[in-house]
Amino acid sequence: MIRQRPAHLKFQRKLLNFSDQSSRTVIDLYTTSSPNGFKATIALEEPALPYTVHHIKIASGDNRQPAFLSLNPYGRIPVIVDRETNITLFESGAILLYLPEKTERLLPSDSKGRWAAIQWLQFHSCSMGPILGQRVHFETSDAKVPTAIERYRRLSEEAFAILDARLAKVQFLAGDEYSIADIATFAWVHVAGFCDFAMDPYKSLALWRTRIQARPAVQKGITMPEPATGP
Numbered sequence: 001m002i003r004q005r006p007a008h009l010k011f012q013r014k015l016l017n018f019s020d021q022s023s024r025t026v027i028d029l030y031t032t033s034s035p036n037g038f039k040a041t042i043a044l045e046e047p048a049l050p051y052t053v054h055h056i057k058i059a060s061g062d063n064r065q066p067a068f069l070s071l072n073p074y075g076r077i078p079v080i081v082d083r084e085t086n087i088t089l090f091e092s093g094a095i096l097l098y099l100p101e102k103t104e105r106l107l108p109s110d111s112k113g114r115w116a117a118i119q120w121l122q123f124h125s126c127s128m129g130p131i132l133g134q135r136v137h138f139e140t141s142d143a144k145v146p147t148a149i150e151r152y153r154r155l156s157e158e159a160f161a162i163l164d165a166r167l168a169k170v171q172f173l174a175g176d177e178y179s180i181a182d183i184a185t186f187a188w189v190h191v192a193g194f195c196d197f198a199m200d201p202y203k204s205l206a207l208w209r210t211r212i213q214a215r216p217a218v219q220k221g222i223t224m225p226e227p228a229t230g231p
């Protein structure tokens with residue numbers, strides 16, 4: 001009987017320079033150097049989970065190839081394929097919730113801390129990441145649309161102010177423990193920093209950013225896959 005290879009394996013081999021490394025890891029990560037991608041790379045680096053990176057070059061249209069769309073019909077990175085559990089996941093927030101289940105890391109074990117982490121992850125996914133994405137788009141676009149620039153500047157400053165007030169009271173977003181909420185938030189705060197979005201009014205947020213950035217897994221995660229975005 002001829003067995004069909006799963007679509008993602010065909011894709012790896014044909015389009016993504018299949019590497020032998022993937023036979024030694026159980027997680028395939030499809031990503032590029034971008035804030036949503038950094039959430040996945042940092043969360044994989046933290047517990048030192050071995051993974052294989054497949055660089056999806058958006059400018060070349062890799063994310064619109066049928067094989068990639070079979071992993072994520074929405075055509076966006078990041079995507080992970082866990083060959084151990086046969087689970088394929090897109091949406092960075094879902095990936096951030098999946099990895100703690102696998103590694104028992106990055107999500108507080110007590111109910112209060114865990115729900116605080118999930119709440120701030122949701123705040124990030126719904127009220128911060130997409131807003132900052134729009135702000136970067138409208139502020140860097142050649143066509144200047146003043147109402148859009150003003151709207152996304154105001155909404156992102158509001159999100160920064162909320163985070164700043166939270167971080168004036170606690171060390172990490174979930175409270176005492178570093179978690180997936182810090183990873184998600186950091187990925188976009190990092191990018192906002194080198195887009196020159198002023199952080200001066202947000203002292204606690206800026207101090208937190210320095211603390212998170214000092215972590216070795218974060219240092220590594222923001223350079224994956226090379227060449228990385230930003231400094």
Ligand SMILES: N[C@@H](CCC(=O)N[C@@H](CS)C(=O)NCC(=O)O)C(=O)O
Pocket residue numbers: 034035036037058063075076077078090091092093
């Ligand atoms: N909500 C998605 C957003 C993912 C997303 O927009 N990824 C960008 C890179 S940061 C992308 O793949 N863009 C490709 C495109 O827009 O065609 C998530 O959090 O994973």
